[in-house]
Amino acid sequence: MKQVIVARADIGMGEGKLAAQVAHASLQAYEEAAPPDQREWKGGGQKKVVLQANSESDLFELADTARVEGVPNAIIRDAGHTQLEPGTVTALAVGPAPEDAVDTVTGDLQLY
Amino acid sequence: MKQVIVARADIGMGEGKLAAQVAHASLQAYEEAAPPDQREWKGGGQKKVVLQANSESDLFELADTARVEGVPNAIIRDAGHTQLEPGTVTALAVGPAPEDAVDTVTGDLQLY
Numbered sequence: 001m002k003q004v005i006v007a008r009a010d011i012g013m014g015e016g017k018l019a020a021q022v023a024h025a026s027l028q029a030y031e032e033a034a035p036p037d038q039r040e041w042k043g044g045g046q047k048k049v050v051l052q053a054n055s056e057s058d059l060f061e062l063a064d065t066a067r068v069e070g071v072p073n074a075i076i077r078d079a080g081h082t083q084l085e086p087g088t089v090t091a092l093a094v095g096p097a098p099e100d101a102v103d104t105v106t107g108d109l110q111l112y
Numbered sequence: 113m114k115q116v117i118v119a120r121a122d123i124g125m126g127e128g129k130l131a132a133q134v135a136h137a138s139l140q141a142y143e144e145a146a147p148p149d150q151r152e153w154k155g156g157g158q159k160k161v162v163l164q165a166n167s168e169s170d171l172f173e174l175a176d177t178a179r180v181e182g183v184p185n186a187i188i189r190d191a192g193h194t195q196l197e198p199g200t201v202t203a204l205a206v207g208p209a210p211e212d213a214v215d216t217v218t219g220d221l222q223l224y
Contacts, residue, residue: 005135015127016162016224019134023117023160026135027142045191048135050128079157112128 001041002049003029003095004106006062009052013090017083018112021076021090022050028074029093037072041096051109059092066105071097073105113153114161115141115207116218118174121164125202129195130224133188133202134162140186141205149184153208163221171204178217183209185217 005022007013013021026048030038041047053059059075066073073094080086095102117134119125125133138160142150153159165171171187178185185206192198207214 005131007131014224015130016164018127019117019119019131019162019224020160022131023135023138024158027139027158030139046136046139048132050131052128112126112131 001037001044001096002047002099002102003041003093004049004051004102005091005093006051006053006059006106006109007091007112008054008056008059008089009112010054011084011088011090014083021078025074025076025091025093028076029072030096032072032074033096037096046096050112051106052112053109056089059089062094062105063092066094069101069104071095071101071105113149113156113208114159114211114214115153115205116161116163116214117203117205118163118165118171118218118221119203119224120166120168120171120201121224122166123196123200123202126195133190137186137188137203137205140188141184142208144184144186145208149208158208162224163218164224165221168201171201174206174217175204178206181213181216183207183213183217
């Protein structure tokens with residue numbers, strides 16, 4: 001089981017901002033997962049991997065693939081109080097789900 | 113309501129690594145919170161702020177203060193598969209809890 005969080009590398013987020021957006025996405029997708037999958041993922045150490053994408057449309061395409069594959073997912077928009085314009089799409093979390101199901105969605109992306 | 117995640121700035125974590133550790137801490141402390149506090153925090157947009165500390169002992173002292181104040185908290189140790197030695201303490205999440213309760217614990221720290 002794992003969760004992948006894909007964050008945009010093209011919008012100049014600072015490190016702390018990036019981390020907060022990744023955490024939002026992670027929690028949101030976690031809550032979409034079925035309780036047995038939540039438990040299995042946490043019991044195995046809640047593996048998380050952060051990958052990068054370079055556009056909003058990339059995140060939407062990945063989210064569509066996740067939906068088609070039946071993998072829990074969540075797209076995050078920033079409220080825009082600080083660094084970003086309100087509503088900026090910042091991150092997508094995919095899973096927790098079996099590793100191969102997550103890889104079907106996010107397999108080609110680079111580590112952040 | 114807010115959650116503050118304090119991450120170590122002294123151990124050279126890369127951006128993606130930092131984000132994953134912050135997300136671990138966030139979820140873990142979230143699960144320590146009482147369900148009404150969880151709901152109130154999520155309903156208000158799950159405010160998260162990432163701050164920095166410069167040693168393991170700083171994180172343990174903050175965690176002690178959180179315990180004394182009755183604020184949910186979680187310390188994260190990295191499994192050490194990649195960048196860090198196994199067992200390295202990387203991050204502490206405090207809250208979700210009322211803003212003033214969280215500030216009592218983490219008030220002096222700088223943004224990451």
